[in-house]
Amino acid sequence: MGLNQWKPRSEVIQRVMSKMTQFKDKVKAPITDRELVLKAPAELKVGLKEAIIAATEANTDESLQQVIDEYKQTIVGKTDDKTFEALSSEIQKQRGVKLEAVAEDNFGGVKNRGQFVQYNCPEYRIIGFIDGLKGGKIVETKNRKKFWNEPPVYDIIQLRCYMRMMGNVDGILLETFPGISAPRTTDISWSNEEWDKINKCLLETCREIYQS
DSSP states (O other), X not given: OOOOTXXXXXXXXXXXXXXXXXXXXXXXXXXXXXXXXXXXXXXXXXXXXXXXXXXXXXXXXXXXXXXXXXXXXXXXXXXXXXXXXXXHHHHHHHHHHHHHHHHHHHHOOOBSTTOEEEEEOSSOEEEEEOSEEETTEEEEEEEXXXXXXXXXXXXXXXXXXXXXXXXXXXXXXXXXXXXXXXXXXXXXXXXXXXXXXXXXXXXXXXXXXXXX
């Protein structure tokens, strides 16, 4: 939908097409940060585990950034720019995974964590793994690196897709922030109107791929 400023819509479409049989030999998926991390030399990942642990314990923006900067100093000049950035960002990503689980534990009552879900219609299929369910509502957890005044619109869209996959249920966006003990919860009610907007964009993307 073009609403994520850090991930171009064209890149998302390219990745989807690369997984489709008819485009297998024509479209190559851009390499992901995760793939770069896996391929990185072992010597560059020596301090990565320790940095992730330290980052998980960081409770301010400043202390988190210090952990990342200190790790960068250990690998600077030893790899290409893309791998350097992928290794550095892996600290924040793994920190997020660990703290999301903690947030769900503290929130309480979150079940069905990591459950595979899907939605099929004649034009497309959506698949994913939900963070959990609480009281019949989808729980989508986000661990933020910094404070956001309001949830990013693309996270709301992701949650609404999961809500559709689970049968038009309501949802809860659970956000944690450095230095703030209490998470922010945003209740999202099911809306046919909002889903119609998302569905329209999905259909437009299908047509774009079909005409490629």
